[in-house]
Amino acid sequence: MSNEMAQVRIFGPIISTYVRILEIVCEEADLTHEVIPTAAQAPQNRHPFGKVPVVEIDELELTETAPIARYIDTRHNGVSLQPADPSKRYAMDRWIATNDNYLFPLFEHGLVMPYIMHRHAGAPLDKERIGRALPNIARSLEFLELELAKDGAWTRAGFTLADIFLYVTLLGVRGTPEGAQGIAQCDALSAWMAVCDARPSITATRWEIERG
Numbered sequence: 330m331s332n333e334m335a336q337v338r339i340f341g342p343i344i345s346t347y348v349r350i351l352e353i354v355c356e357e358a359d360l361t362h363e364v365i366p367t368a369a370q371a372p373q374n375r376h377p378f379g380k381v382p383v384v385e386i387d388e389l390e391l392t393e394t395a396p397i398a399r400y401i402d403t404r405h406n407g408v409s410l411q412p413a414d415p416s417k418r419y420a421m422d423r424w425i426a427t428n429d430n431y432l433f434p435l436f437e438h439g440l441v442m443p444y445i446m447h448r449h450a451g452a453p454l455d456k457e458r459i460g461r462a463l464p465n466i467a468r469s470l471e472f473l474e475l476e477l478a479k480d481g482a483w484t485r486a487g488f489t490l491a492d493i494f495l496y497v498t499l500l501g502v503r504g505t506p507e508g509a510q511g512i513a514q515c516d517a518l519s520a521w522m523a524v525c526d527a528r529p530s531i532t533a534t535r536w537e538i539e540r541g
């Protein structure tokens with residue numbers, strides 16, 4: 330990388346759902362970006378509620394991923410990832426909210442985090458926690474599959490910010506054995522993920538662990 334400072338500085342862990350979402354949005358907007366490794370609990374983390382990421386862009390310091398994504402797309406990408414039609418814009422926002430309020434917390438705490446703690450922090454795999462979450466996780470995947478198969482759900486307005494949020498959240502799920510099996514049983518969801526897998530903004534921001 331050159332010595333020049335990136336246009337967007339993202340403070341958060343290198344492997345983090347919300348950091349990756351913003352890396353993809355930056356790629357879509359053709360903005361240079363850099364992740365400055367920062368743990369949520371680190372004293373230098375400036376998020377008022379101890380979350381990550383915190384973002385520096387245009388001499389601003391921003392928090393909360395969905396508003397940051399909308400800001401980047403509006404200010405730097407010609408609003409390409411947000412439909413103009415109000416009902417389509419609502420659908421995009423609804424799926425982002427569904428992701429942030431229900432899907433991410435369920436998947437993260439019930440499945441993804443126990444595997445991260447096991448694989449990267451040497452903790453025993455918390456099978457009890459996973460077992461408790463799995464029925465709800467299976468129901469959520471089935472819900473996504475049915476909605477997508479019924480009428481295209483979040484894909485009806487083309488590729489939007491909703492695709493990015495849902496894809497990265499499901500990427501974490503697919504990185505676990507139970508999650509990979511669950512997603513493989515969902516034909517529409519698998520096909521949509523495969524299309525996203527090949528998108529240049531997504532391949533350009535792949536995590537080291539995805540490269541195999």
Ligand SMILES: N[C@@H](CCC(=O)N[C@@H](CS)C(=O)NCC(=O)O)C(=O)O
Pocket residue numbers: 345346347348369370379380381382392393394395
């Ligand atoms: N509402 C925040 C949520 C971000 C979030 O949940 N980030 C996770 C990492 S992907 C986090 O900070 N986890 C650490 C923690 O909750 O202590 C946003 O949209 O940016």
